[in-house]
Amino acid sequence: MRMSASEKREALFLKLGAKGVSPERLAYLRRIVADGASPEIIKRLRTDMQQTMSVQDIADLFGISRQGVYHHIAGEAEQLDQPDRVRIQVVRPFAVESRHQKCTLYNNLTSHIKYMISGPESLSERRARVLVQWWKTLSPRYVLVYDPAETSTALARCGGWRLDDREESDGDLIVRPHGEPTEEQRRVLSWRRIEEALKRDRAQS
Numbered sequence: 001m002r003m004s005a006s007e008k009r010e011a012l013f014l015k016l017g018a019k020g021v022s023p024e025r026l027a028y029l030r031r032i033v034a035d036g037a038s039p040e041i042i043k044r045l046r047t048d049m050q051q052t053m054s055v056q057d058i059a060d061l062f063g064i065s066r067q068g069v070y071h072h073i074a075g076e077a078e079q080l081d082q083p084d085r086v087r088i089q090v091v092r093p094f095a096v097e098s099r100h101q102k103c104t105l106y107n108n109l110t111s112h113i114k115y116m117i118s119g120p121e122s123l124s125e126r127r128a129r130v131l132v133q134w135w136k137t138l139s140p141r142y143v144l145v146y147d148p149a150e151t152s153t154a155l156a157r158c159g160g161w162r163l164d165d166r167e168e169s170d171g172d173l174i175v176r177p178h179g180e181p182t183e184e185q186r187r188v189l190s191w192r193r194i195e196e197a198l199k200r201d202r203a204q205s
Helices: 005-018 023-035 039-048 055-062 066-073 082-091 104-118 125-137 183-188 191-204
Strands: 142-146 161-165
Touching: 005 023, 005 055, 023 055, 039 055, 055 066, 082 104, 082 183, 104 125, 104 183, 104 191, 125 191
Parallel strands: none
Antiparallel strands: 142 161
């Protein structure tokens, strides 16, 4: 029999207690449930209780879906579960300095990787719409290049990014990796995958 929202919540409290979460912290969680889910509260939980509460745990706490949690955190990579962050980091084909991670382009590329490795349901509806619009601004004539020496441009106000003419060695990648791309990077960062996703989006519109 499927558990009700309140039963899932009580089961969560038992699990957290077994993990060593203090009675005071559990009392705090019970209090914030009454206030309902909000971006501020969920982001605070993802920061303060990253080691003890997963996205699914937060969903069970508030009686919402995982998608609802991702909607509140707006797809921000640092708010994802550890396995998601690790896999995204592995697929990202270059190490990006923190000052360049503030660019919208970086967030869009992160959303792209997450979409391709975990499916469209892994993004909030808002983030998915933003990603689709970003895909439509890209051109197969160019590839994205990460260069820390690059200054602020219309492409990336915080600098670090530019567009280069596509070369034969780029294949159908949307970015030019720092080094030989892995098979997974070739699969996730390909134009063909974007074209397939846009085709599905048009069919559903």
